[in-house]
Amino acid sequence: MEAVPILLVLFVALPWIILHYVTKWKTSATITSDDEVLLEELYNLAKRLDARMDTVERLVASDNPDFRPARLIADSESDNQQLRELEQLIAEKKGASR
Incomplete structure (x- = not known):
């Protein structure tokens, strides 16, 4: 028993x-769909902040010729290529989900 x-x-x-x-x-x-939405929002925010940083650096450089940007390479082609690939993946993901 x-x-x-x-x-x-x-x-x-x-x-x-x-x-x-x-x-x-x-x-x-x-990864959940909510996580994907959050990642996309963060990516878009980072792109906007990068554009703002470029604008601020250009404005400061125009006022002060001795200004050196804090970022090593602004608007690097290798970075831009990676961003284009990421944007393409996001677009494909959106197209597949619809």
Whole structure:
């Protein structure tokens, strides 16, 4: 009679617990649609802030010829290429979701 509860624990409860947490682990590893929206908003904010920084640096440079921008390379082509690729991925993602 003592074997029945042990067998239930071994063959029912233990696999259920393991499968339950494996399922939780797999679902938590994915990015949600809310996360994607937040990432896109942050990306757009970063682009606007970068444009503002360029404007401020141009204004300060026009007033002070000795001014050196804090950023190493402003408007770098390699950075712009990566941004274009990212924007293309975002556009493809939006097109696929519609």
